Amino acid sequence: xxxxxxxxxxxxxxxxxxxxxxxxxxxxxxxxxxxxxxxxxxxxxxxxxxxxxxxxxxxxxxxxxxxxxxxxxxxxxxxxxxxxxxxxxxxxxxxxxxxxxxxxxxxxxxxxxxxxxxxxxxxxxxxxxxxxxxxxxxxxxxxxxxxxxxxxxxxxxxxxxxxxxxxxxxxxxxxxxxxxxxxxxxxxxxxxxxxxxxxxxxxxxxxxxxxxxxxxxxxxxxxxxxxxxxxxxxxxxxxxxxxxxxxxxxxxxxxxxxxxxxxxxxxxxxxxxxxxxxxxxxxxxxxxxxxxxxxxxxxxxxxxxxxxxxxxxxxxxxxxxxxxxxxxxxxxxxxxxxxxxxxxxxxxxxxxxxxxxxxxxxxxxxxxxxxxxxxxxxxxxxxxxxxxxxxxxxxxxxxxxxxxxxxxxxxxxxxxxxxxxxxxxxxxxxxx
Amino acid sequence: xxxxxxxxxxxxxxxxxxxxxxxxxxxxxxxxxxxxxxxxxxxxxxxxxxxxxxxxxxxxxxxxxxxxxxxxxxxxxxxxxxxxxxxxxxxxxxxxxxxxxxxxxxxxxxxxxxxxxxxxxxxxxxxxxxxxxxxxxxxxxxxxxxxxxxxxxxxxxxxxxxxxxxxxxxxxxxxxxxxxxxxxxxxxxxxxxxxxxxxxxxxxxxxxxxxxxxxxxxxxxxxxxxxxxxxxxxxxxxxxxxxxxxxxxxxxxxxxxxxxxxxxxxxxxxxxxxxxxxxxxxxxxxxxxxxxxxxxxxxxxxxxxxxxxxxxxxxxxxxxxxxxxxxxxxxxxxxxxxxxxxxxxxxxxxxxxxxxxxxxxxxxxxxxxxxxxxxxxxxxxxxxxxxxxxxxxxxxxxxxxxxxxxxxxxxxxxxxxxxxxxxxxxxxxxxxxxxxxxxxxxxxxxxxxxxxxxxxxxxxxxxxxxxxxxxxxxxxxxxxxxxxxxxxxxxxxxxxxxxxxxxxxx
Numbered sequence: 001x002x003x004x005x006x007x008x009x010x011x012x013x014x015x016x017x018x019x020x021x022x023x024x025x026x027x028x029x030x031x032x033x034x035x036x037x038x039x040x041x042x043x044x045x046x047x048x049x050x051x052x053x054x055x056x057x058x059x060x061x062x063x064x065x066x067x068x069x070x071x072x073x074x075x076x077x078x079x080x081x082x083x084x085x086x087x088x089x090x091x092x093x094x095x096x097x098x099x100x101x102x103x104x105x106x107x108x109x110x111x112x113x114x115x116x117x118x119x120x121x122x123x124x125x126x127x128x129x130x131x132x133x134x135x136x137x138x139x140x141x142x143x144x145x146x147x148x149x150x151x152x153x154x155x156x157x158x159x160x161x162x163x164x165x166x167x168x169x170x171x172x173x174x175x176x177x178x179x180x181x182x183x184x185x186x187x188x189x190x191x192x193x194x195x196x197x198x199x200x201x202x203x204x205x206x207x208x209x210x211x212x213x214x215x216x217x218x219x220x221x222x223x224x225x226x227x228x229x230x231x232x233x234x235x236x237x238x239x240x241x242x243x244x245x246x247x248x249x250x251x252x253x254x255x256x257x258x259x260x261x262x263x264x265x266x267x268x269x270x271x272x273x274x275x276x277x278x279x280x281x282x283x284x285x286x287x288x289x290x291x292x293x294x295x296x297x298x299x300x301x302x303x304x305x306x307x308x309x310x311x312x313x314x315x316x317x318x319x320x321x322x323x324x325x326x327x328x329x330x331x332x333x334x335x336x337x338x339x340x341x342x343x344x345x346x347x348x349x350x351x352x353x354x355x356x357x358x359x360x361x362x363x364x365x366x367x368x369x370x371x372x373x374x375x376x377x378x379x380x381x382x383x384x385x386x387x388x389x390x391x392x393x394x395x396x397x398x399x400x401x402x403x404x405x406x407x408x409x410x411x412x413x414x415x416x417x418x419x420x421x422x423x424x425x426x427x428x429x430x431x432x
Numbered sequence: 433x434x435x436x437x438x439x440x441x442x443x444x445x446x447x448x449x450x451x452x453x454x455x456x457x458x459x460x461x462x463x464x465x466x467x468x469x470x471x472x473x474x475x476x477x478x479x480x481x482x483x484x485x486x487x488x489x490x491x492x493x494x495x496x497x498x499x500x501x502x503x504x505x506x507x508x509x510x511x512x513x514x515x516x517x518x519x520x521x522x523x524x525x526x527x528x529x530x531x532x533x534x535x536x537x538x539x540x541x542x543x544x545x546x547x548x549x550x551x552x553x554x555x556x557x558x559x560x561x562x563x564x565x566x567x568x569x570x571x572x573x574x575x576x577x578x579x580x581x582x583x584x585x586x587x588x589x590x591x592x593x594x595x596x597x598x599x600x601x602x603x604x605x606x607x608x609x610x611x612x613x614x615x616x617x618x619x620x621x622x623x624x625x626x627x628x629x630x631x632x633x634x635x636x637x638x639x640x641x642x643x644x645x646x647x648x649x650x651x652x653x654x655x656x657x658x659x660x661x662x663x664x665x666x667x668x669x670x671x672x673x674x675x676x677x678x679x680x681x682x683x684x685x686x687x688x689x690x691x692x693x694x695x696x697x698x699x700x701x702x703x704x705x706x707x708x709x710x711x712x713x714x715x716x717x718x719x720x721x722x723x724x725x726x727x728x729x730x731x732x733x734x735x736x737x738x739x740x741x742x743x744x745x746x747x748x749x750x751x752x753x754x755x756x757x758x759x760x761x762x763x764x765x766x767x768x769x770x771x772x773x774x775x776x777x778x779x780x781x782x783x784x785x786x787x788x789x790x791x792x793x794x795x796x797x798x799x800x801x802x803x804x805x806x807x808x809x810x811x812x813x814x815x816x817x818x819x820x821x822x823x824x825x826x827x828x829x830x831x832x833x834x835x836x837x838x839x840x841x842x843x844x845x846x847x848x849x850x851x852x853x854x855x856x857x858x859x860x861x862x863x864x865x866x867x868x869x870x871x872x873x874x875x876x877x878x879x880x881x882x883x884x885x886x887x888x889x890x891x892x893x894x895x896x897x898x899x900x901x902x903x904x905x906x907x908x909x910x911x912x913x914x915x916x917x918x919x920x921x922x923x924x925x926x927x928x929x930x931x932x933x934x935x936x937x938x
Contacts, residue, residue: 020695020699020700020701291542291543292537292540292541292542292543293535293537293542293543294541296524296528296531296532296535296543297532297533299521299523299524300521300524300532303521303522303523303524304519304520304521304522306519307519307520307521307529307532308521308532308533309503310481310503310513310515310519311503311504311507311519311532311533311534311584312502312503312504312505312507312508312534313504313532313533314502423522423523431483
């Protein structure tokens with residue numbers, strides 16, 4: 001077996017060298033270009049003179065950073081200039097068939113964003129609190145991040161989970177009721193996890209055992225949970241608000257010392273337990289998926305269930321376990337609404353966060369950490385409109401409400417490269 | 433370990449896939465299970481491997497009756513399988529694939545990847561080949577993937593090893609190497625079951641041969657038996673193994689392909705600057721191991737590929753850039769390589785499938801409505817002419833056997849006015865009886881003066897059917913040679929070594 005002939009295909013492979021041609025995708029330059037055009041049109045058609053005030057510190061910090069006061073229009077046009085340069089650079093790079101570095105896009109986004117904020121806050125007597133913008137973003141990202149993790153785990157095992165919205169909503173509802181009854185947000189969180197798992201169990205029953213088309217099951221579950229929670233809300237919760245729908249919320253848990261670092265401290269280290277848990281869960285899911293036996297098997301049944309079956313792995317049981325764990329995690333995200341954000345449940349209060357979580361999962365290419373980062377981005381977009389309405393932005397609030405969804409569309413359609421879902425995603429496994 | 437199967441019976445509805453099959457495989461023996469596609473070989477092995485439950489019969493290992501709930505039990509008992517379609521996760525590394533299902537962990541379920549890498553290296557070393565444990569399986573050539581399958585089975589201490597049609601995806605050289613591995617395993621005392629329908633391989637490696645036909649054991653044979661004897665045992669009647677054809681009579685019409693390149697969706701160039709000419713009255717066989725650009729080449733000829741450059745001229749008319757409809761009207765007949773997904777609509781009746789490409793006008797459609805009587809008359813005519821064995825033209829085509837399905841495809845394509853026939857893998861998954869018929873029709877088409885292109889991965893078929901053979905390797909033409917070229921030269925060409933270069937290497 002040592003003769004040179006015994007080395008099969010690989011040897012000639014290198015000398016032959018399978019040629020590739022790079023296909024030019026104009027997606028990124030088109031996306032950057034069209035945003036830039038909109039931005040410039042806004043500046044040109046609705047100039048907004050004055051100066052904008054950016055506040056970077058809070059009173060608790062170790063040291064104070066003074067409030068930055070910048071001339072609004074110059075800053076806005078500077079943003080447009082940098083954006084134009086980068087767009088041109090991206091066009092040239094794409095034409096030369098090279099990869100566009102991700103940091104270019106990040107710089108583009110930051111400059112346009114700062115310019116936009118300066119334009120929006122111009123002339124406002126109030127400081128635009130950068131800390132408030134960022135820490136609010138983290139808070140609002142909580143349900144999206146938990147939800148996207150639920151999606152990642154489910155789809156990595158081969159089960160499409162459109163029902164994240166339902167899991168969030170069921171979690172929010174159960175957390176409200178249980179936390180109100182017991183007076184303990186912890187009990188509410190636990191109840192939310194159970195509720196998420198119940199939705200997941202129904203999803204599993206139909207998608208895994210009865211092999212119903214998974215997208216349909218998910219859509220139906222969303223409608224079902226919206227209907228159920230709305231019904232019980234108006235029939236049971238509203239008449240008994242005191243008893244059933246007024247929770248004790250998780251308090252803020254500032255981490256001593258760390259919370260007083262300027263900017264970073266209030267954003268990351270002065271949050272509720274659910275936010276800290278979020279960071280822990282993201283890392284835990286990442287580790288579990290890539291470094292443990294459980295994760296290897298989950299990924300195997302999502303990629304090639306038959307191969308998993310032939311090495312003695314129970315495909316259906318593995319999928320059930322994954323979907324249930326995913327449901328519990330989404331439930332935690334649901335608890336955010338009623339034991340962190342406000343202290344009561346409201347009809348359809350998740351407002352599509354489950355679908356944005358789905359987009360975050362795709363934007364994050366089915367990876368827990370990237371999905372969480374995408375979730376944070378979408379949380380930021382959501383919070384941007386809150387902050388801007390506080391400083392009194394000239395943009396009608398209806399348009400600002402669209403922002404998170406526009407960012408989602410832009411991100412998923414314009415910036416996601418080729419992302420590859422698990423090969424057996426959405427396919428029920430039938431043992432012959 | 434001694435394997436014995438006693439009276440294994442497996443039914444799928446009315447179909448008896450295995451009918452009281454008895455089989456004994458001794459340790460240190462390579463036992464060949466020979467039979468046509470659909471004879472029940474794979475079903476039997478799936479029963480052995482715990483994927484199917486047998487309706488009757490028992491499996492014995494060292495004279496102890498086993499009961500397998502699933503593949504996990506079979507593996508624990510010492511049975512390993514190298515599957516025809518590899519059971520590997522393409523996005524996992526070699527080590528991850530090998531450890532999957534019996535992962536060693538460092539406590540708390542954390543994977544011990546270092547241990548798995550070691551296992552891969554040690555097992556590979558035993559057989560003198562090299563596999564990178566961290567390479568992604570999807571990036572490896574098929575021959576190496578198969579070795580990963582073997583390592584996977586061996587890492588579980590398999591004493592009985594089943595190779596299910598292992599040579600279908602290999603070059604002749606890789607096949608020789610696989611056989612060397614099988615012999616080494618046998619000499620180390622493993623019991624080996626080798627499933628195949630290729631006579632040449634059987635005689636090269638088998639210690640004993642059991643022939644299966646229609647789910648029954650029909651006989652045993654010694655490795656010294658002749659090809660003709662084995663084939664008739666396998667088919668149940670005397671068969672013609674050679675294709676009768678006269679010397680080609682060339683015409684002036686021709687298909688000229690110049691500088692044809694095709695890129696796939698990832699931008700990989702899968703057909704790389706191919707030029708060739710097929711004259712009227714000639715069969716050009718496109719040979720090569722599966723996945724070296726044959727699929728894309730034939731699809732490019734028909735206009736099914738998106739990213740095509742170069743030129744394809746049929747009787748002087750350019751075909752590149754035209755729609756499939758236009759190319760069909762230009763007289764290109766196409767037998768796709770996967771008839772069940774690309775050639776036929778399985779739920780449609782035979783009659784419907786036969787007129788599938790002629791629904792835009794008379795005679796089968798008038799004023800927007802199907803002419804059913806005309807259609808059925810035509811279908812009956814074609815079913816008779818092409819000897820499609822069916823109970824009626826209204827039967828869904830998916831219920832026919834592979835051979836009869838292929839005859840329906842061929843009947844549809846050949847009943848148009850053709851100027852070129854492209855047949856991709858026309859006899860794959862087809863019984864020997866139908867193979868003879870299909871070969872005859874292809875030769876008849878050539879004798880009518882048409883250029884014919886046949887894609888085949890089977891060297892026997894390439895040599896029997898072709899006037900010239902073009903070998904593809906990684907999308908490039910290795911060479912175009914006469915069909916009389918010696919087999920070992922063709923084999924080397926399939927591994928990418930051009931006939932001239934081979935002289936220098938020696």
